[in-house]
Amino acid sequence: MALTRDFKATVLARVQADPAFAKALLDEAVTLFLNGEAETAKLMLRDLVNATVGFEELALYIEKSPKSVHRMLSQSGNPTMSNLAAIFSALKHELKVEIQAHAVSIASLQGNKPKATRTAKSLMNKMRTPERTPQASAT
Numbered sequence: 480m481a482l483t484r485d486f487k488a489t490v491l492a493r494v495q496a497d498p499a500f501a502k503a504l505l506d507e508a509v510t511l512f513l514n515g516e517a518e519t520a521k522l523m524l525r526d527l528v529n530a531t532v533g534f535e536e537l538a539l540y541i542e543k544s545p546k547s548v549h550r551m552l553s554q555s556g557n558p559t560m561s562n563l564a565a566i567f568s569a570l571k572h573e574l575k576v577e578i579q580a581h582a583v584s585i586a587s588l589q590g591n592k593p594k595a596t597r598t599a600k601s602l603m604n605k606m607r608t609p610e611r612t613p614q615a616s617a618t
Contacts, residue, residue, distance in 0.1 A: 487529060494530035498574070501531060505570055509578055512563075518554060524566065525552040532573045540572075541565035 494501040504527045511520035528537055528548075538545040541562060551558035551566070558566070571578060 487526065490526045491530040494527070501527065501574055502576055505567075505574060505576065505578070509567070509580070513580060521552045521556055521558070522554060524570075525549075527570065528552065528566075532569055537566065537569050540569040 494504070504523055508520045508523040508527065511517070511523065528534060532540070534545045534548050538548045541548065542565075543551075543562065548566075550556050551562055567578060
């Protein structure tokens with residue numbers, strides 16, 4: 480299912496209002512790539528690029544045409560490792576962050592999922608659902 484313009488506008492507004500959300504999207508995209516979910520990671524990167532640096536500026540940064548960058552981050556796109564590294568570099572620069580990856584033993588994760596292993600679906604669902612304040616219970 481294609482994303483609607485309203486959803487893209489929502490991502491843009493959330494990224495502009497909450498820089499931590501942009502960092503969380505980048506973190507999740509990196510985690511997805513490293514865990515073999517490249518298709519979802521590319522789509523998440525596309526939304527992040529739209530909401531931050533933009534395709535025109537990203538294309539200048541990585542010395543590719545905007546059309547080529549759009550194709551790379553499409554569902555069927557197949558960016559090279561060097562192009563992907565350049566995209567991550569541009570986003571790191573734009574968000575003023577560094578990316579660190581750490582290998583951890585699977586045994587150490589049992590019952591204790593690290594924050595970085597959230598699924599893209601849960602992250603996007605959280606963004607779509609307005610946060611609710613806890614209601615005081617009458618007891």
